Amino acid sequence: MKIGNYELHSIQTGLFRLDGGAMFGVVPKPLWSKTNPADESNRIDMCMRSLLLIGNGKKIIVDNGAGYKLSDKLNAIYGMDHSKFTLEDALTKHNLKPEDITDVLLTHLHFDHAGGSTKIAENGEIELAFQNAVHHLQKRHWEWGQNPSERDKASFMPENYDLLQKKGVLKLYEGDSKFDEIISLHTVSGHTPFMQLVKIKDDDNTLLFTADLFPMTSHIPLPYIMGYDLFPLTTLDEKKKFLPQITKENWILFFEHDAFTETCRVQQTERGFTVTDKMELNKR
Numbered sequence: 001m002k003i004g005n006y007e008l009h010s011i012q013t014g015l016f017r018l019d020g021g022a023m024f025g026v027v028p029k030p031l032w033s034k035t036n037p038a039d040e041s042n043r044i045d046m047c048m049r050s051l052l053l054i055g056n057g058k059k060i061i062v063d064n065g066a067g068y069k070l071s072d073k074l075n076a077i078y079g080m081d082h083s084k085f086t087l088e089d090a091l092t093k094h095n096l097k098p099e100d101i102t103d104v105l106l107t108h109l110h111f112d113h114a115g116g117s118t119k120i121a122e123n124g125e126i127e128l129a130f131q132n133a134v135h136h137l138q139k140r141h142w143e144w145g146q147n148p149s150e151r152d153k154a155s156f157m158p159e160n161y162d163l164l165q166k167k168g169v170l171k172l173y174e175g176d177s178k179f180d181e182i183i184s185l186h187t188v189s190g191h192t193p194f195m196q197l198v199k200i201k202d203d204d205n206t207l208l209f210t211a212d213l214f215p216m217t218s219h220i221p222l223p224y225i226m227g228y229d230l231f232p233l234t235t236l237d238e239k240k241k242f243l244p245q246i247t248k249e250n251w252i253l254f255f256e257h258d259a260f261t262e263t264c265r266v267q268q269t270e271r272g273f274t275v276t277d278k279m280e281l282n283k284r
Helices: 019-022 072-077 087-094 111-117 141-144 160-165 232-248
Strands: 005-021 042-056 058-062 104-107 119-121 124-128 134-138 171-174 183-188 193-200 208-211 252-254 264-269 272-279
Touching: 005 058, 005 087, 019 042, 042 087, 104 264, 111 119, 124 160, 134 141, 134 183, 134 193, 183 232, 232 264
Parallel strands: 058 104, 104 134, 134 171, 208 252
Antiparallel strands: 005 042, 042 058, 119 124, 183 193, 193 208, 252 264, 264 272
16 A cells, blocks of 8 residues: 555554453453454454655654563463464565664553564664664653653563663653655553654555554444543543544544554444444554
8 A cells, every 4th residue: 555655554463362351351251252252261362563654765663562572471371372473474475674774653551552562682782673763662651761651561571662762762741643755653641651653644545553442443432431541531432532533534544553454434324433444553
């Protein structure tokens, strides 16, 4: 797919699993399990899908998965699986290497979104995974990540991002911002303070990288809000804000965590907001 001068490509970085109850909050299991069946540990299938944009002299990646630094214990808890997909393999399909990436747009610093920002070098030290890239993040989210609450501190792993500041490759934004004439950044704070959604827009198409506002297609209905969200009523308000515009202007939604659907559009019916036009990005 092409928007403006950018070619857009889906980048699959790996598979994992999270507790279904945590993913759907107050929604009862008999409802969410219809579309997201759970395993024996109550976990559902998920993925870590990034977005690659090539154009305007840049090679940009939006989020970068969990990387490979988690302990064996955490890998087991989260069912981390890189046997089928890795970020490096996905880039290779586009004749790219990590050092070719010019910019990394980080929606937020949770380990499954920003863990691939650093890696363990041969000498055992932590080093940048994208040696030549500027990393873009909201300033107030960076500040939150330096001192998260007891409720969410397990999702913030400093080894994933502290080096970005030390190496001088971190660019911080204050609120909604333009990256360029095609790409813009939009803050939401229900899931975690000052997460940024990435919108890619030209005269013909608008695509929204939904991060953890809509982690999967199952989260389109208003009541389907993650138990992980720090401020679920804020998430509800943010969904009410975005969904009418998404529907009216026929935006394409790009899902980071839906293991089975890359993109869709949304329609409003008597039953509320529902998913339509599911499709792989490269077929649009």
